[in-house]
Amino acid sequence: MSLGWKKVLTVATAGVIALSLTACSSERETPGSNGTEGGQSAEAGGLIGIAMPTKSLERWNRDGSHLEELLKEKGYETSLQYADNKVDQQITQIENMINQGAKVLVIASIDGTALAPVLETAASSGIKVIAYDRLINDTPNVDYYATFDNYKVGTLQGQFIESTLGLADGKGPYNFEPFAGSPDDNNAKFFFSGAWDVLSKYVTDGKLVVKSGKAPKSNDDWKSIGILGWGSDDAQDEMENRLNSFYNDGTKVQVVLSPNDSLALGIAQALEGAGYKAGDGGDWPVLTGQDADKANVLNMLAGKQSMTVWKDTRALGDAVAEMVDQIVTGKDVTVNDTESYNNGNKNVPTNLLDPQVVLPDQVQSVLVDSGFYTASDLGL
Numbered sequence: 001m002s003l004g005w006k007k008v009l010t011v012a013t014a015g016v017i018a019l020s021l022t023a024c025s026s027e028r029e030t031p032g033s034n035g036t037e038g039g040q041s042a043e044a045g046g047l048i049g050i051a052m053p054t055k056s057l058e059r060w061n062r063d064g065s066h067l068e069e070l071l072k073e074k075g076y077e078t079s080l081q082y083a084d085n086k087v088d089q090q091i092t093q094i095e096n097m098i099n100q101g102a103k104v105l106v107i108a109s110i111d112g113t114a115l116a117p118v119l120e121t122a123a124s125s126g127i128k129v130i131a132y133d134r135l136i137n138d139t140p141n142v143d144y145y146a147t148f149d150n151y152k153v154g155t156l157q158g159q160f161i162e163s164t165l166g167l168a169d170g171k172g173p174y175n176f177e178p179f180a181g182s183p184d185d186n187n188a189k190f191f192f193s194g195a196w197d198v199l200s201k202y203v204t205d206g207k208l209v210v211k212s213g214k215a216p217k218s219n220d221d222w223k224s225i226g227i228l229g230w231g232s233d234d235a236q237d238e239m240e241n242r243l244n245s246f247y248n249d250g251t252k253v254q255v256v257l258s259p260n261d262s263l264a265l266g267i268a269q270a271l272e273g274a275g276y277k278a279g280d281g282g283d284w285p286v287l288t289g290q291d292a293d294k295a296n297v298l299n300m301l302a303g304k305q306s307m308t309v310w311k312d313t314r315a316l317g318d319a320v321a322e323m324v325d326q327i328v329t330g331k332d333v334t335v336n337d338t339e340s341y342n343n344g345n346k347n348v349p350t351n352l353l354d355p356q357v358v359l360p361d362q363v364q365s366v367l368v369d370s371g372f373y374t375a376s377d378l379g380l
């Protein structure tokens with residue numbers, strides 16, 4: 001993969017560089033049968049289809065229920081569906097939403113390359129589509145994308161490893177095991193590239209030693225270490241295999257790149273099973289994550305995960321509910337990046353939000369004080 005997609009900052013007229021939660025440009029939307037003709041404003045209301053991948057991961061439950069609540073507050077009806085990570089099931093759910101007369105579809109895809117035919121049907125009925133969190137590829141019929149900066153998620157993970165281990169100061173070598181996300185998830189390559197652009201030089205110069213040999217040769221090769229479906233159990237199996245095969249001589253793994261929390265959870269289970277100990281004097285490795293799932297935040301508090309990259313799903317829901325309303329009422333739709341996300345057919349206008357590192361000692365000040373968790377959720 002070339003780095004042509006790498007984030008291009010929007011340069012405003014005064015020469016000010018802006019990339020923030022606030023939109024810095026927007027698109028004129030001219031809805032068809034569902035919206036207004038001739039630029040007049042239309043009434044909010046009608047059915048909005050929300051297609052989520054699975055209930056098995058905590059974040060999608062939060063995403064779905066928050067978005068549904070916001071849209072209802074704005075006067076919309078909703079059809080919120082979860083597809084058990086099954087592509088065919090998701091396609092059927094989207095077909096049903098089209099048949100029920102949805103005005104807008106908000107889709108967090110399972111396989112971003114599998115929806116072109118059903119989205120052609122949506123487009124022919126004048127339905128607008130927002131890709132939610134994950135881009136939908138190889139189709140002209142995705143109108144907008146709303147997500148956190150996926151490349152930056154990986155960069156933050158890579159930089160955390162770099163600074164925690166003192167790699168830039170020449171420290172090392174450390175035994176390192178990298179993982180990547182699901183090969184069918186368009187985000188996973190961004191997560192990996194962001195991290196690998198920071199870390200690969202240390203692998204090349206021997207400061208990070210991948211005893212399993214599972215170090216992709218280039219960013220493009222990331223699928224070779226991808227965990228299909230993002231399953232914790234599969235990550236645990238993979239980590240157990242690596243520990244049993246390559247660390248059975250008394251050597252210890254000292255750092256693990258995990259692209260998200262579901263994988264980090266499985267990796268932590270494997271470490272636990274192999275007798276690694278957290279806390280002072282322990283040998284628990286540096287372990288990254290993403291999402292601030294509750295089980296992982298508890299692991300952070302217990303010294304079993306070093307950080308998470310938090311994407312406040314409430315902010316994404318807020319942004320998407322606003323975009324839906326703008327589409328339906330014929331207003332300008334908020335986007336702030338029209339360069340970075342090419343889906344193989346076109347650059348999809350994107351509303352990009354900023355992810356944030358959370359460290360164990362910031363759980364209270366960031367996750368609890370913002371109301372993402374209550375103190376009692378976390379036993380604090």
Ligand code: BGC
Nearest residue numbers: 057133134185187230260291
């Ligand atoms: C999301 C992550 C999530 C992963 C697994 C990705 O597309 O961006 O937040 O951890 O899917 O569900």
